[in-house]
Amino acid sequence: MAEQDTNDACVLPNMPALPRDAKEISRSLQHYLEYHLGRFLGCDRSYLYESLAYTVRDRIMSDWRNTWCLYKRDGVRRAHYLSLEFLIGRSLGNHLLNLEMQQPVDSALKDLAVSLEEIRDAEPDAGLGNGGLGRLAACFLDSCATLRLPVTGYGLRYEYGMFQQHIENGYQIEDPDHWLRDGHPWEVERPEYTQVVKFRGHTQHFTDPQGKSFVRWVDSEDVLAVPYDVPVSGYRNKIVNTLRLWSASATAEFNLGEFNAGDYAESVASKNQAENITMVLYPNDANENGKELRLRQQYFLTSASLQDVFRQWSDRPLSQFADCNVFQLNDTHPSIAVAEMMRILLDDPDKRLSWHEAWKITCSCMAYTNHTLLPEALERWPVRLFQSLLPRLLEIIYEINAQFLAVVRQRWPGDIERVRRMSLIEEGPDPQVRMAWLAIVGSFSVNGVAALHSDLLVKGLFKDFYELWPEKFNNKTNGVTPRRWLAMANPPLAELLSEQLGEGWQADLGQLARMRPLAEEGGPAFFERWRAIRAANKQRLAALVLQQTGVTFDPSALFDIQVKRIHEYKRQLLNLLHVIHLYNRIRRGDTDNWVNRCVLIGGKAAPGYQRAKEIIKLINNVAAMINSDPAVGDRLKLVFLPNYGVTKMMTICPAADLSEQISTAGKEASGTGNMKFMMNGSVTIGTYDGANIEIMDAVGEDNFFLFGLRAEDIKALRGAYRPRSYVDDDPDLAQVIGLLESDHFSGMEPGLFRGILDSLMSPDDPWMTLADFRSYVDAQRRVEECWRNPEQWTRMSIRNCAASGGFSTDRTISEYNNEIWHLAPLA
Numbered sequence: 138m139a140e141q142d143t144n145d146a147c148v149l150p151n152m153p154a155l156p157r158d159a160k161e162i163s164r165s166l167q168h169y170l171e172y173h174l175g176r177f178l179g180c181d182r183s184y185l186y187e188s189l190a191y192t193v194r195d196r197i198m199s200d201w202r203n204t205w206c207l208y209k210r211d212g213v214r215r216a217h218y219l220s221l222e223f224l225i226g227r228s229l230g231n232h233l234l235n236l237e238m239q240q241p242v243d244s245a246l247k248d249l250a251v252s253l254e255e256i257r258d259a260e261p262d263a264g265l266g267n268g269g270l271g272r273l274a275a276c277f278l279d280s281c282a283t284l285r286l287p288v289t290g291y292g293l294r295y296e297y298g299m300f301q302q303h304i305e306n307g308y309q310i311e312d313p314d315h316w317l318r319d320g321h322p323w324e325v326e327r328p329e330y331t332q333v334v335k336f337r338g339h340t341q342h343f344t345d346p347q348g349k350s351f352v353r354w355v356d357s358e359d360v361l362a363v364p365y366d367v368p369v370s371g372y373r374n375k376i377v378n379t380l381r382l383w384s385a386s387a388t389a390e391f392n393l394g395e396f397n398a399g400d401y402a403e404s405v406a407s408k409n410q411a412e413n414i415t416m417v418l419y420p421n422d423a424n425e426n427g428k429e430l431r432l433r434q435q436y437f438l439t440s441a442s443l444q445d446v447f448r449q450w451s452d453r454p455l456s457q458f459a460d461c462n463v464f465q466l467n468d469t470h471p472s473i474a475v476a477e478m479m480r481i482l483l484d485d486p487d488k489r490l491s492w493h494e495a496w497k498i499t500c501s502c503m504a505y506t507n508h509t510l511l512p513e514a515l516e517r518w519p520v521r522l523f524q525s526l527l528p529r530l531l532e533i534i535y536e537i538n539a540q541f542l543a544v545v546r547q548r549w550p551g552d553i554e555r556v557r558r559m560s561l562i563e564e565g566p567d568p569q570v571r572m573a574w575l576a577i578v579g580s581f582s583v584n585g586v587a588a589l590h591s592d593l594l595v596k597g598l599f600k601d602f603y604e605l606w607p608e609k610f611n612n613k614t615n616g617v618t619p620r621r622w623l624a625m626a627n628p629p630l631a632e633l634l635s636e637q638l639g640e641g642w643q644a645d646l647g648q649l650a651r652m653r654p655l656a657e658e659g660g661p662a663f664f665e666r667w668r669a670i671r672a673a674n675k676q677r678l679a680a681l682v683l684q685q686t687g688v689t690f691d692p693s694a695l696f697d698i699q700v701k702r703i704h705e706y707k708r709q710l711l712n713l714l715h716v717i718h719l720y721n722r723i724r725r726g727d728t729d730n731w732v733n734r735c736v737l738i739g740g741k742a743a744p745g746y747q748r749a750k751e752i753i754k755l756i757n758n759v760a761a762m763i764n765s766d767p768a769v770g771d772r773l774k775l776v777f778l779p780n781y782g783v784t785k786m787m788t789i790c791p792a793a794d795l796s797e798q799i800s801t802a803g804k805e806a807s808g809t810g811n812m813k814f815m816m817n818g819s820v821t822i823g824t825y826d827g828a829n830i831e832i833m834d835a836v837g838e839d840n841f842f843l844f845g846l847r848a849e850d851i852k853a854l855r856g857a858y859r860p861r862s863y864v865d866d867d868p869d870l871a872q873v874i875g876l877l878e879s880d881h882f883s884g885m886e887p888g889l890f891r892g893i894l895d896s897l898m899s900p901d902d903p904w905m906t907l908a909d910f911r912s913y914v915d916a917q918r919r920v921e922e923c924w925r926n927p928e929q930w931t932r933m934s935i936r937n938c939a940a941s942g943g944f945s946t947d948r949t950i951s952e953y954n955n956e957i958w959h960l961a962p963l964a
């Protein structure tokens with residue numbers, strides 16, 4: 138492996154920036170098309186996309202290199218964002234916005250008689266994430282570059298991203314997402330920085346002549362980690378950060394050994410096993426817990442990334458390492474980093490620090506973000522799996538635990554129960570390593586992702602640790618990048634904002650507050666303009682809905698939208714019960730002052746999550762009945778939009794009137810879709826949960842439709858919850874449940890939705906859906922009253938947009954930096 142090549146040292150003369158005018162862009166595009174790809178104008182759009190992507194990438198290169206050189210200056214403190222997921226979506230439009238290349242590219246393409254729209258649509262989404270957590274990582278990188286912070290993302294280059302969803306007979310079908318099939322023009326392979334990651338084998342303990350003990354991890358099965366770098370451009374600031382994605386590759390030796398022993402098939406099989414590591418993104422699925430390949434992925438990312446950071450560490454004393462490096466762990470997925478860092482500092486022949494020295498460094502540079510309170514999502518790995526796959530790391534975890542429990546015993550002498558609770562090892566017939574505990578013990582900072590969530594963490598799940606180390610715990614409320622989610626997703630609104638505020642809002646979203654007076658005194662012309670923008674966006678979404686589902690949405694109706702992963706705690710079922718209730722009202726003629734409504738639900742169910750898949754089927758069956766009932770007509774439409782993802786959201790969120798954020802209180806850590814909708818002028822109907830609370834605080838109760846039990850009510854109700862009583866006391870609910878019980882939506886399959894019905898009616902239903910039905914229906918009535926007054930609705934829409942300035946990831950990242958990372962912005 139090249140230790141430090143000239144690329145690292147940054148000694149080459151400065152690269153001149155390439156011209157960005159229309160003529161040069163057109164020339165370069167044609168050059169790539171004809172001389173590189175061997176195609177001509179008029180070819181398939183994907184080649185035009187590829188040529189344009191290379192043209193744009195060329196124009197990023199000099200800034201990318203210069204940014205890298207700034208990093209490499211001695212003493213620059215850097216952060217490393219470790220995440221198993223980066224849900225990037227498309228990149229072309231993002232770079233065009235950041236590099237101010239939209240106009241020249243537009244005119245270059247006009248000359249070539251091709252449309253930018255069409256070329257844009259040829260780019261596949263980089264879907265390297267499940268949902269919120271992965272998209273948050275992508276928004277964070279955008280804000281880090283925009284804020285000029287030296288932050289590198291480290292992730293995995295999955296061959297297959299998040300599965301593609303299509304619907305057959307109302308059921309979700311998963312298709313593999315081979316997003317790399319036509320290549321990935323944004324990435325640069327850097328094999329010279331390949332790292333070796335060890336698995337299996339065993340450890341040998343030695344003592345050197347000076348009496349110092351050390352450990353070797355031998356007879357391991359090694360896998361190569363090859364980095365692919367993706368540029369992350371900042372907003373109009375010449376900063377280009379790096380997302381480094383690792384791809385697994387078999388080592389040459391590894392194959393040859395077995396090959397020479399005459400076992401060709403074995404050697405190919407082990408090559409496959411090595412390369413399987415980065416084959417596919419795991420869906421967020423309780424059924425996938427404990428899978429060995431997932432632990433391999435986690436260690437592969439972590440080990441390769443840490444080794445890469447140490448490779449870049451010059452000959453300065455390691456005691457200064459934590460002054461120059463901080464690692465942010467995106468959930469517990471990369472939390473093995475705590476033990477891996479210890480391994481490197483203890484075992485690496487040119488380091489071999491004492492335990493005390495190594496631990497001090499490790500704990501000074503790790504920081505952990507928690508994204509969930511759901512107990513089933515808390516990662517645990519069987520000790521026996523660790524023992525066979527990562528034997529050296531298990532030894533280190535045991536030692537960390539021994540030292541940590543000594544601290545606990547000293548603080549709470551005789552409190553055996555507490556020691557048992559806080560141990561990194563959960564005892565039992567099949568002992569488990571508790572990854573969240575490892576992350577907390579090894580980090581100097583632990584944060585939740587919204588105020589309520591962080592509060593519930595220290596009062597519940599992390600209570601013992603909070604009592605021991607209150608200073609470690611903090612909150613960092615999530616955000617979303619306004620470049621993608623406002624400027625790119627909603628060009629007409631962006632234009633209006635720039636007219637009113639100047640361009641500054643794009644990198645300083647707090648400026649949106651200056652729109653607030655327009656909600657009160659904007660005048661009819663301004664209101665009309667606002668409504669026209671929204672109408673155009675709704676028209677765009679209606680076209681997408683028609684094309685994808687065959688259902689016609691009338692843009693004058695209320696667009697009522699819930700898009701997110703399908704999960705019981707997110708309560709798509711509550712939404713559906715309301716839709717069925719509206720359907721009942723139509724059928725019984727209770728339609729005075731009716732508000733026409735188009736309900737859109739979208740999201741993927743984890744492939745092994747049966748109940749979530751049944752929910753999709755029920756949505757589709759209800760939709761088929763409502764949409765084909767002539768008695769319903771335009772009053773009510775329901776669609777399930779297939780294959781929801783980043784790019785679809787860019788059409789959806791600017792077109793939503795009503796944003797559904799209706800999780801069981803205390804269950805949604807933050808939510809980020811809620812912020813995208815708000816920023817674009819949707820009004821939220823939501824529970825007192827996650828970041829909804831902060832959204833409501835920012836916009837005011839009068840501009841938010843709040844309903845439902847609070848987290849403490851939910852907790853208090855446990856054990857005393859009687860869903861039957863809600864049905865008995867509420868004729869509307871009784872009618873809805875009656876339809877489900879009578880198989881009204883089951884087609885030719887009686888009992889099809891028995892499981893759903895039983896879960897709703899169970900006193901043990903953790904999501905307490907029926908408890909919130911009445912309050913939700915009442916809130917929807919308030920929505921309708923408000924909608925009937927277009928003036929009032931528009932005012933609320935403007936107020937929501939104006940109050941969304943705090944939900945930019947620029948604010949979130951500034952907080953991470955001021956309170957955790959302490960990086961100096963690049964000059």
Ligand code: 26Q
Nearest residue numbers: 268269270419420421508586805806807808809
């Ligand atoms: C775990 C084990 C095995 C395989 C996969 C996983 C896995 C993968 C992804 C577990 C969890 C995730 C993702 C979780 C997630 O997206 N959480 C969401 O994070 C958002 C950003 O903080 C919050 O806004 C959401 O509230 C939270 O649900």
